[in-house]
Amino acid sequence: MSAHDHRYSATVTWTGNQGTGTSGYKAYSRDHDIAIPGKPAIAGSSDPAFRGDATRHNPEDLLVASLSACHMLWYLHLCAVNGIAVTAYRDDASGTMTEGDGRPGRFTEVTLRPHVTIAPGSDPAKADSLHHEAHEQCFVANSVNFPVRCAPVIEMGG
Incomplete structure (x- = not known):
């Protein structure tokens, strides 16, 4: 190690x-x-x-949540060190798992949809661009073999 x-x-x-x-x-x-x-x-x-219990977490839900949380944590870090004050963050992430065609089930994509609110005075273009860097740094996204897309929305807070 x-x-x-x-x-x-x-x-x-x-x-x-x-x-x-x-x-x-x-x-x-x-x-x-x-x-x-x-x-x-x-x-x-x-x-x-x-045949699972819909009231309990399943591995597929947890994989999507792990990708979302890892991206968010990197993004918040990058904003903090780049002078972007994030005041709210919510991601409505989703993923697609495909079964059939003679192959085992597998994820084919996950899309992150972070809605980020930044404080007045923060640079919205920089806030948007940091999502790319967060994706590049995300430990979980770097560990999967399917595309993880990011469609952020940046909003200026009042």
Whole structure:
């Protein structure tokens, strides 16, 4: 491990044994708990399309959220060091997973749609351009094999 490696761990525990384990496709729940040391547990399941519980987080949702959060954190950092005062940030991110054509399901794209409010006196053109740099720096976006697009909206606050 180099001096710049960072390690992460999670414990995923299946909680969906309904008495007969995986004795049949419909015999078990997809529910599970995701535990990360020192943090609140995440209640997980599969997507409802795959017999999951719609009230729990699924891996696909969490992947989209991870891309969005990583981009946001880089963007806020870059704004702070470039004199852009962000006063609000909201991203309505979405992703597309494709199944079929004889291949396993896979993400084909994620689109980030950050709506950013900046303080008066901040440069909106610079605020917009920093999204490109944030994308280039995002650890999660650099780890996936599909396009991650960004369609930001910059608004001047009052």
